[in-house]
Amino acid sequence: MAKIYYDKDADLNLLKDKTIAIIGYGIQGRGQSLCLRDSGCRVVVSEMEGTTNYEQAKIDGFTPVTAAEAAKAADIIQILTQDHVQAKVYIESIKPSLKKGKALCFSHGFNIRFKQIKPPKNVDVFMVAPKGPGALVRKMYEEGKGVPGLIAVYQDATGEARQLALAYAKAIKATTAGVIETTFDEETETDLFGEQAVLCGGVSELIKAGFDTLIEAGYQPEIAYFEVLHELKLITDLIQERGISGMRRGVSNTACYGDLSRGPRVITAKTRKEMKKMLKEIKSGKFAKEWIKENEDGRPNFNRLLKEGDDHLIEKVGRELREMMPWMKKG
Secondary structure, eight states, rough: OOOOEEEGGGOOOGTOOOEEEEESHHHHHHHHHHHHHTTTTTTEEEOOOTTTHHHHHTTOOOOOOHHHHHHHOEEEEEEOOOOHHHHHHHHHOOOOGGOTTTTTESSSOOOHTTTTOOOOOOOOOOEEEESSSSHHHHHHHHHHHOOOOEEEEOOOOSOHHHHHHHHHHHHOOOOHHHHEEEHHHHHHHHHHIIIIIIIHHHHHHHHHHHHHHHTTTOOOOOHHHIIIIIIIHHHHHHHHHHHHHHHHTSSEEEEEEEHHHHHHSOOOHHHHHHHHHHHHHHHHHHHEEEEEEEHHOOOOHHHHHHHHHTSSHHHHHHHHHTTTEEEEGGO
């Protein structure tokens, strides 16, 4: 069973005399920065001048600086930029300021796992990964509850890396909910697999396949949209709240029987074999090399595939139907 840590296992005093740099003031960066500051931590924020995130950081009471300035001033450097730019930011702005006793922190292990970032041996390297978006991290912090998270230690140069990770987790109230100990390898590989096989790739392809099947059979696009996409939220909400078994008891008996008897005809032995192949590509580094090269080449495949998805009939129908749903409109 996994090791789970709570508030009693973490000492916030370990951060008392340390400066924490947040590199990247996006959704996760903003959430963590505000929580850390409210927990009494000394926080310096790095964001590119002229961006919306830069202006938001100023509104929130921070004085944003460059990544190089933040890294030089900090004892703990949390890198929260997007995966594909982390290595460049690290090499150009962070690496020159890494000295013995400093610490690198991550909320996703991609660049460590696939050796895009190779830290010197004399610094701590750990992960604190809330299992929720930054806005939720902040909301739960303000309610005194916290979002559960993961911690991992890749390199323990000072002998305090795990304790620092736990202290950081406590400062954003993750230990109030509970944090699970993992490794950089496990977090990265399972995260990528979940995105590709289920949460993003699997779900979006399943929705489109269902939609296309109904359209090809002569059903109206609007009806198909409601049945295979719109109502998905009801099901995922039930699963999140009650688990799969609870969801089955929260829908009609007809729906439940259809789930139990027909689901395995969609996710077949061939599908499971393909999932294992995808996981193998992740573990071997094949996917990471492909994604890194895609960015180096200017993202030709990424942009083409994204455009193809945007042009699918389900997107046109969805935009029109969502206009009928005022509760979905922001603001």
